[in-house]
Amino acid sequence: MAVPILKQGPFLIATIQAALTDTDVLQLQDDVMTQVTRHRSRGIIVDVTALDVMDSFVSRSLRGIAMMTRLRGAQTVIDGIQPEVAFAMVQLGMNFEDVQTALDLEEGLALLQTQEGPGNGAT
Amino acid sequence: MPPDLEERIAIESDNDVVTARQRARELAARLELTSTDQTLLATAISEVARNITTYATRGEVLLSIVREAGPPAREGIRVVARDRGPGIADLDLAMQDGYTSGGGLGLGLPGARRLVDEFDIETAPSVGTTVTLVKWSRAR
Numbered sequence: 001m002a003v004p005i006l007k008q009g010p011f012l013i014a015t016i017q018a019a020l021t022d023t024d025v026l027q028l029q030d031d032v033m034t035q036v037t038r039h040r041s042r043g044i045i046v047d048v049t050a051l052d053v054m055d056s057f058v059s060r061s062l063r064g065i066a067m068m069t070r071l072r073g074a075q076t077v078i079d080g081i082q083p084e085v086a087f088a089m090v091q092l093g094m095n096f097e098d099v100q101t102a103l104d105l106e107e108g109l110a111l112l113q114t115q116e117g118p119g120n121g122a123t
Numbered sequence: 124m125p126p127d128l129e130e131r132i133a134i135e136s137d138n139d140v141v142t143a144r145q146r147a148r149e150l151a152a153r154l155e156l157t158s159t160d161q162t163l164l165a166t167a168i169s170e171v172a173r174n175i176t177t178y179a180t181r182g183e184v185l186l187s188i189v190r191e192a193g194p195p196a197r198e199g200i201r202v203v204a205r206d207r208g209p210g211i212a213d214l215d216l217a218m219q220d221g222y223t224s225g226g227g228l229g230l231g232l233p234g235a236r237r238l239v240d241e242f243d244i245e246t247a248p249s250v251g252t253t254v255t256l257v258k259w260s261r262a263r
Contacts, residue, residue, distance in 0.1 A: 019141050019145065020141075021136075021137040021138050021140070021141055022137040022140070022173070023137055052148070052162060052165065053144055053162065053165045053166050053169055054166070055166050055169035055170055055173070056170060056227060056228050056230040056231060056234060057169075057173060057227065060227065060228055082162075083159075084158050084159045084161075084162035084163075085162060087159055087162070087163070088159075088162050088163050088166040088238060091163065091234070091237045091238050092166060092170075092230055092234035092235075092237065092238060093220055093230050093233070093234050093237070094228075094230065094234075
């Protein structure tokens with residue numbers, strides 16, 4: 001199931017709506033990179049509230065999105081990691097330290113806007 | 124007491140990996156495992172089932188309920204993930220954090236072991252690999 005990506009001003013918002021297969025995750029990586037380039041986006045939010053499992057493949061792929069978009073000059077925030085999922089990721093041994101996270105979509109947007117700064121092109 | 128087989132899920136594609144962990148979560152919910160334990164189990168299954176699609180192409184996941192008369196009596200879920208793939212040449216190495224021969228993070232097997240209560244693996248080159256996981260419901 002494809003993940004819809006919405007453009008909101010200088011940002012993109014990708015909302016994951018159901019369990020992701022590996023194919024879906026790779027598709028999301030491609031789609032985000034395409035859209036970041038097309039819209040010259042400054043920030044990306046990936047909302048994972050609906051994910052009940054983030055195994056090593058999904059975690060690595062989301063981290064990959066953050067790394068790739070950073071190379072394009074855009075910041076990625078992952079929001080909505082569920083408490084149980086966070087617990088499992090730590091037990092699993094996932095290193096997510098270099099990835100920006102936020103509690104929910106609202107806080108994710110606020111974080112990106114802070115980084116964007118006033119008068120920094122967010123029209 | 125022999126475990127009661129509840130379900131067999133053929134693992135041939137990444138869709139089947141998702142199915143296996145969803146079925147296990149349903150079973151875990153039935154046994155009243157905590158929400159956190161359901162997630163830990165589902166994540167562990169995702170890791171071992173993905174190993175099947177990555178290294179062996181196809182295999183299966185068997186879910187069963189295990190019971191111990193005790194005391195204290197307890198119930199749990201046993202997951203057997205098995206394939207007739209190439210097997211693991213160096214098991215000690217494969218159980219180390221960060222070692223991978225498949226391009227991943229090398230967290231699959233050692234990570235899965237940390238997520239469950241019991242973990243066992245049998246493997247032989249060109250015979251295949253069987254991973255057995257057990258998650259017990261917590262005493263309440």
